[in-house]
Amino acid sequence: MTTEFSLNGERVTVEGDAQKPLLWVLREDLALTGAKFGCGKGLCGACTVQVDGVAVRSCSFPVALAAGRSVTTIEGLGRDGLHAVQQAWVEMNTPQCGYCQPGQIMSAAALLAANATPSDADIDAAMAGNLCRCGTYPRIRKAIHRAAALLAAEQEESAQEIVPPAEELEP
Numbered sequence: 001m002t003t004e005f006s007l008n009g010e011r012v013t014v015e016g017d018a019q020k021p022l023l024w025v026l027r028e029d030l031a032l033t034g035a036k037f038g039c040g041k042g043l044c045g046a047c048t049v050q051v052d053g054v055a056v057r058s059c060s061f062p063v064a065l066a067a068g069r070s071v072t073t074i075e076g077l078g079r080d081g082l083h084a085v086q087q088a089w090v091e092m093n094t095p096q097c098g099y100c101q102p103g104q105i106m107s108a109a110a111l112l113a114a115n116a117t118p119s120d121a122d123i124d125a126a127m128a129g130n131l132c133r134c135g136t137y138p139r140i141r142k143a144i145h146r147a148a149a150l151l152a153a154e155q156e157e158s159a160q161e162i163v164p165p166a167e168e169l170e171p
């Protein structure tokens with residue numbers, strides 16, 4: 001079966017078993033190895049990618065369900081340099097071994113797209129399905145707050161670019 005979808009902004013076509021998990025299509029067929037295999041059962045979050053902006057566990061997501069949709073992986077999150085979440089992760093020195101971190105970042109970015117100012121409780125609820133054996137949870141939480149601040153600053157900056165200075169608006 002042929003499945004077509006958008007991957008990090010580019011249209012891709014894959015052939016094969018429609019029930020093949022998206023994770024293996026990404027890693028084996030499309031050579032994108034950022035999403036990691038952990039449990040293979042939707043329980044650890046290491047394989048998290050976004051489909052239409054929503055965090056999904058790609059190990060348990062048949063590729064057929066991606067047809068006609070927009071898939072974003074860690075490789076495509078920051079199209080023009082680092083995404084604010086990645087920047088915050090670097091600033092906070094968040095990873096330890098790093099294995100879970102692509103999934104953590106994809107979940108965090110999806111959270112912030114839906115909720116620009118998450119509370120600690122919001123973060124804990126949204127990130128509960130992303131496990132970290134190294135216990136980086138406190139740094140992840142701090143990094144998400146930092147990313148929220150970076151995104152707010154980015155938005156303010158782009159609003160200032162759109163609105164002309166006051167003197168230009170006067171007759």
Ligand code: FES
Nearest residue numbers: 038039040045059
């Ligand atoms: S590998 Fe997908 S949730 Fe664990």
Ligand code: FES
Nearest residue numbers: 097098132133134
């Ligand atoms: S940083 Fe090692 S598993 Fe999360």
